[in-house]
Amino acid sequence: MEVLIISILSYFMGSVPFGFILTKVFLKKDIRDIGSGNIGATNALRVGNKSLGYGTLFLDIIKAIIPVIYVKLNYPDYIFIASLCVFLGHIFPIWLKFKGGKGVATYVGILLSINLTIGFVFIGVWFFTFLISKYSSLSSLFGSLSIPIYLFFFTNQNLIFFSIMFILILYTHRENVKRLKNKEESKTKIY
Numbered sequence: 001m002e003v004l005i006i007s008i009l010s011y012f013m014g015s016v017p018f019g020f021i022l023t024k025v026f027l028k029k030d031i032r033d034i035g036s037g038n039i040g041a042t043n044a045l046r047v048g049n050k051s052l053g054y055g056t057l058f059l060d061i062i063k064a065i066i067p068v069i070y071v072k073l074n075y076p077d078y079i080f081i082a083s084l085c086v087f088l089g090h091i092f093p094i095w096l097k098f099k100g101g102k103g104v105a106t107y108v109g110i111l112l113s114i115n116l117t118i119g120f121v122f123i124g125v126w127f128f129t130f131l132i133s134k135y136s137s138l139s140s141l142f143g144s145l146s147i148p149i150y151l152f153f154f155t156n157q158n159l160i161f162f163s164i165m166f167i168l169i170l171y172t173h174r175e176n177v178k179r180l181k182n183k184e185e186s187k188t189k190i191y
Contacts, residue, residue, distance in 0.1 A: 003078055010067045010082040014089025014106060017096055018059040019044045022052045032096075035186075036175075039093075040101030042136045042188055057105050060090065064109025072113060080161050083110045087165070091172055102172040104140040107165060111147065118162075121150050134187040137176035144169040 019039040023031040027047060031039055035046035041060060045053030064086045071082040090106040092098040112119035126143035130136065144166045151159050170177070179185040 002075060003081060006067075006071055006075060006078050006082050007085045010071070010085035011089040012094075013063050013067045014086035015093035015095060015100070016059075016063055016089075017093050017100060018063070019052075019056040019101065020096060022055055022059075023047055026052060032099075038101055039096065040103075041105050042102075045188065045190065060101070060105035061109040061112070063090075064106045065113050068110055068113035079114060080158070083114065083161075084164075086110060087168065091168070102140070103169060104144075107144065107169065110165075114158075118147055118150065121146055130188075130190070135180065135185055136188040136190075137173050137185060138180060140169065141173055141177075 017039050019031050019041065023029050023034070023044065027049065029047065031037075031043060031047065035043045037043070041053055041057035044056040047053070064083075067086055068079065068083050072079050075082075087103050087106055087110060089100075091100045091103045093100040108119065108122060111122050122143040125146040126139045129139040129142040133139065148159055148163045148166055151157060151162055176185060
C-alpha cells in the first residue's frame, strides 16, 4: 500500500504543469501554441519573458525535490519509484491529456535529491555543452548521458535506473534529435 500511495502522490506532484500555468496566468497565453508547443522551461523562455522561463525551471525542479526528498528521508527503499513517477507525471500529465514537458528540469530535481554530486555532474555537462553549441536539447541529452557514464566509472551504483532515465529523455527529445541531424534545431538564449 505504501508503494502505491508514494507512486500516485509522486506522479501527481510531477504532473503539475507550471509552464502552462505561469503563461496562462501572467500572459493569458497557452504555451502549447508557442514555439515548440512544449510546456517546459526552454519553451517558456521563448514567450519572451525570462522571468516566466526561469520561474518554470525553478518550479519544475522543486516539484521533483519535494516528493523525492520526502521519500528519501521516510521510505528510502522507494526513492527510485518516487523519482520515476515524478518524472512520468511531468512528461505525461493527466491535466493536459498526457502531453507534457521533456522532463529535464524535473530530472535535475531528482538528481539533486538523490545525490548532489550527480546533480552537479549533469549541470556541469549541460552548461559546458550549451556554451559550445547553444542547443538546450543537445545539452540535455549529453547531461543525461553523462550520469550513467559517470556512475559506471566511479560507483557503478544504480546504473540501470539512470540508464533508463537517459533512454526516457532521449525519447522525449526524439523530435529534437531529428532537427539536430537536419540542422533545423533552434538555438536557445538563456540570458
